[in-house]
Amino acid sequence: MTSYPDVPRETFRLRMLIFDTRYRSLTIQVVALIAFMLLVAWIVSNTVQNLANMGKPIDFGFLTGAAQYDINQTLIEYTNRDSHLRAAFVGLLNTLLVAVLGCALATVLGVVIGVLRLSRNWLVARLMTVYVEMFRNVPVLLWIVFFMAILIETLPPPNAFRGEDATASMLLGDSVALTNRGVYVPEPLFSRSLGDLPVFGAFNISLDLIAILAVLGAGLFVSAKIRARADRVQNATGLRPTTWYLRLGVVAVPVLVMLVALGFHLGYPELKGFNFRGGVYMRNSLIALWLALSFYTAAFIAEIVRGGILAISKGQSEAAAALGLRPNRIMSLVILPQALRVIIPPLISQYLNLTKNSSLAIAVGYMDITGTLGGITMNQTGRELECVLMLMLVYLAISLAISMGMNWYNTRVRLVER
Amino acid sequence: MSGTHAHSAAFVRDAMLPQEPPPATSVGALGWLRQNLFSSWLNAILTVLSLALIGYVLAAILPWIFQSSWSAGSLAECRDQIKAAYGSEASGACWAVIRERWLQLIFGFYPSELYWRPILGFALALAGMAPVLFTGLPRKMLYLSLAAPFVVPWLLWGGTVWLPVSVALGFVLGYAAQRIVAPLAGGLLGAVVAGLLPVLWWFLLAGPFATLLHQIGPLGIEPVSSRNFGGFMLSITIGLTAIALSLPIGVLLALGRQSDLFILRAICVGFIELIRGVPLITLLFVASLLLNYFMPPGTNFDIILRVIIMVTLFASAYMAEVIRGGLAALPKGQYEAADALGLDYWKAQRLVVMPQALKISIPGIVSTFIGVFKDTTLVSIIGLLDPVGFSNSIRADVNWNGIVWELYGFIALMFFVFCFSMSRYSMYLERKLRTEHR
Numbered sequence: 001m002t003s004y005p006d007v008p009r010e011t012f013r014l015r016m017l018i019f020d021t022r023y024r025s026l027t028i029q030v031v032a033l034i035a036f037m038l039l040v041a042w043i044v045s046n047t048v049q050n051l052a053n054m055g056k057p058i059d060f061g062f063l064t065g066a067a068q069y070d071i072n073q074t075l076i077e078y079t080n081r082d083s084h085l086r087a088a089f090v091g092l093l094n095t096l097l098v099a100v101l102g103c104a105l106a107t108v109l110g111v112v113i114g115v116l117r118l119s120r121n122w123l124v125a126r127l128m129t130v131y132v133e134m135f136r137n138v139p140v141l142l143w144i145v146f147f148m149a150i151l152i153e154t155l156p157p158p159n160a161f162r163g164e165d166a167t168a169s170m171l172l173g174d175s176v177a178l179t180n181r182g183v184y185v186p187e188p189l190f191s192r193s194l195g196d197l198p199v200f201g202a203f204n205i206s207l208d209l210i211a212i213l214a215v216l217g218a219g220l221f222v223s224a225k226i227r228a229r230a231d232r233v234q235n236a237t238g239l240r241p242t243t244w245y246l247r248l249g250v251v252a253v254p255v256l257v258m259l260v261a262l263g264f265h266l267g268y269p270e271l272k273g274f275n276f277r278g279g280v281y282m283r284n285s286l287i288a289l290w291l292a293l294s295f296y297t298a299a300f301i302a303e304i305v306r307g308g309i310l311a312i313s314k315g316q317s318e319a320a321a322a323l324g325l326r327p328n329r330i331m332s333l334v335i336l337p338q339a340l341r342v343i344i345p346p347l348i349s350q351y352l353n354l355t356k357n358s359s360l361a362i363a364v365g366y367m368d369i370t371g372t373l374g375g376i377t378m379n380q381t382g383r384e385l386e387c388v389l390m391l392m393l394v395y396l397a398i399s400l401a402i403s404m405g406m407n408w409y410n411t412r413v414r415l416v417e418r
Numbered sequence: 419m420s421g422t423h424a425h426s427a428a429f430v431r432d433a434m435l436p437q438e439p440p441p442a443t444s445v446g447a448l449g450w451l452r453q454n455l456f457s458s459w460l461n462a463i464l465t466v467l468s469l470a471l472i473g474y475v476l477a478a479i480l481p482w483i484f485q486s487s488w489s490a491g492s493l494a495e496c497r498d499q500i501k502a503a504y505g506s507e508a509s510g511a512c513w514a515v516i517r518e519r520w521l522q523l524i525f526g527f528y529p530s531e532l533y534w535r536p537i538l539g540f541a542l543a544l545a546g547m548a549p550v551l552f553t554g555l556p557r558k559m560l561y562l563s564l565a566a567p568f569v570v571p572w573l574l575w576g577g578t579v580w581l582p583v584s585v586a587l588g589f590v591l592g593y594a595a596q597r598i599v600a601p602l603a604g605g606l607l608g609a610v611v612a613g614l615l616p617v618l619w620w621f622l623l624a625g626p627f628a629t630l631l632h633q634i635g636p637l638g639i640e641p642v643s644s645r646n647f648g649g650f651m652l653s654i655t656i657g658l659t660a661i662a663l664s665l666p667i668g669v670l671l672a673l674g675r676q677s678d679l680f681i682l683r684a685i686c687v688g689f690i691e692l693i694r695g696v697p698l699i700t701l702l703f704v705a706s707l708l709l710n711y712f713m714p715p716g717t718n719f720d721i722i723l724r725v726i727i728m729v730t731l732f733a734s735a736y737m738a739e740v741i742r743g744g745l746a747a748l749p750k751g752q753y754e755a756a757d758a759l760g761l762d763y764w765k766a767q768r769l770v771v772m773p774q775a776l777k778i779s780i781p782g783i784v785s786t787f788i789g790v791f792k793d794t795t796l797v798s799i800i801g802l803l804d805p806v807g808f809s810n811s812i813r814a815d816v817n818w819n820g821i822v823w824e825l826y827g828f829i830a831l832m833f834f835v836f837c838f839s840m841s842r843y844s845m846y847l848e849r850k851l852r853t854e855h856r
Contacts, residue, residue, distance in 0.1 A: 025678065025679050028679060028682070029679050029680065029681040029682060030681075032679075032681055032682050032685065033681045036685055043712045046711070046712055046713055046714055046715070047711045047712055049714075049715050050710070050711045050715050051711065053715055119461075119464070120454070120457060120461070121454065121455060121457070121461045121464050121465060121468075122454035122455060123454075123455055123464075123465050123468045123469070124461075124464050124465070124468055127468050127471070127472070133838060134834070136788075136837070136841075137788070137792075137833065137834045137837035137838045137841070138792070138830045138833050138834055138837070139792035139793070139795040139806075139833055140792070141795045141796060141798070141799075141806060142795060142806060142826060142829060142830050142833065145806070145826065146826050146830070149822045149823070149826065153822065356696070356697035356698075357697070359697040359699045359700070360699065360796070360799075362699070362799060363798075363799060370697075370699060370700070374699075374700065374703060384703075384707040384708060385707075385708060385711060388700060388703045388704060388707065388708055391696075391700050391703070392696045392700050395695060395696045395697055395700065396692065396695040396696055399694070399695035399696070400691075400695060
């Protein structure tokens, strides 16, 4: 190695912190960190000072106190003697319930509308455009109160179902009742029930449901195995064995056997006195929120689906046709796998939006976590800081869980370029 | 060749046939119908179903809209008028409520003799936005854009004229510091001083300075308290401020998220994900309940200002993600070319990267704007009287108890007009800025 004796040895000087690009980034970061920490410290000290002045230091003890309020739509056992924590948990389950229902309906609607918007039928395409623009350009809060108003104003009260000359009648062979208080649908009952499984002593999960889900899962697993075997046979011989009846049987028969063994039957809602008894009761607030969120989000999903299908170049379907694939195979083997890669990430962020928008439940009185923890509990206990922080943490946890799922999917379907 | 053919075949046509007109079923209205509405059985069924749906909806809505009353003083009177005019079975809209309350739906409880102030304010804001939005307008109008952020709030809230003046002075100070310090002590130090000086000015001296000037020369207009703000004026105030402020903050956050500086990046990522992970309503709870806790004891600043702060932070986080998408979509060669030209970081961003990244992200930016404007309705949940909140208070009035569709329909229509025109503007902008071959 040659040496250059006449190059002066660099000595570190203070001004290099600012003018030398090697050190400047470090300087900026340290300054930013100090500023950030000062800001946080300032906010925290202000908060502590303010809370101390008001005589209510941060304390989460209120969560174990009795909630003393009722929740009209619950998934698990709840009475007003339960704690605030349990009320918050009931609210969380309600949030998840409306989120799951909403995502399912929004996806179905969105896909149908997105595909129809690409239809060659002029009228249908225009109609779907009107739908999309109408729902996208009006606030979701307005849609929620609008749907609530529709349910309240247009559906008959329960007493309209009563008597000889009833003005309203139940649908689907006296099994579903649409009233202005809510919707009653038949509930699944088991005459030879396995009982309930307590989870952490907090709530019960029906063992019947677990058993049915387990059988269904096993059936789907075996069905996937059969499909994989059919793929292997096709790869080896070029002929695909017909397996659909086998796969259907593997999934359906065990579930049916399980249902019969458990004594499955439906419990129908009946009009008793001034109201319906029995069946599953979904309050208006739930239905309105569910429909409004689904219809609103469906408009966005429709655009995503449309964009995804348009993003696949025409050459792909032409090439597949040139290979001799039939139209439905072209769709399932060529177009959909590529379109899904475009569609799924924004679709999941729409699910995220729907879940966050479900916090508007408070506008129609549906008791989700914003209504329980961020509503009545906060007003009763006066613990704004604790309640809002917990509320934000819960939503943050839900969001992070969904984004983690999305990242996992993205890495799985990412194009591996060679 | 043709000769042999002509002799060997029994008949070969050797003259061109005159062109026939296309069959009647494939041209004109009939052809259009066949092609677009009845091209197959499935399409025919869909067409008929759509027609039935349109007919059903219009049959339900049109009579309701037009068999209406415009002059009644209460809902009961409305119904009587409609029954008298269209028969006892008729039910129609009671637009009288809109006629009676539309000023309130637009201005809230703003004093009616001062309506000229918000009108002038929004006209100024529009005039200030116009040269930014449409490049064809004279560039001199940009001075209006600079003045609008100070004049419009003053017009809306009123009070002494010296407060906006002293706030604006902060910016002037920052600019002056930049011009004086940068040549003397280098660009970075200049930027730091230019950033720090205005902040110190606003926090420490701006208030007393304004008070002092007001005592010397009491110039001002009648102050209006935030409690009187409401209706679309409130929505537009919150929405417009959040939209205008979220773009620069979003750009900075996106740059922070893309930067090589680890700590800066961590702070930006944390902030963006925190804001995007929670619903706006929890941030509004923070605005209405907690923001005063975070400030030094005794501070109690305006509720609308607090809401604007939180909505701006919310919008900035979404904007940052949209712009990050634009930055990521830019080919790497652009960054490298900017480096190769010897541009420093800020120059490269300003001259090469941002113009292209922002252009790519226009659709996302505008849909974020639309989302923010729609989300301003959420302030009704924390008790502000935006149009939705105001419609509830109108329905609490004895005269209008039970009125639903007319109010919601009116508000929905207004929002639709605003949001739809925003989305059309974004399409215009995309077309205008498209530089590839058309």
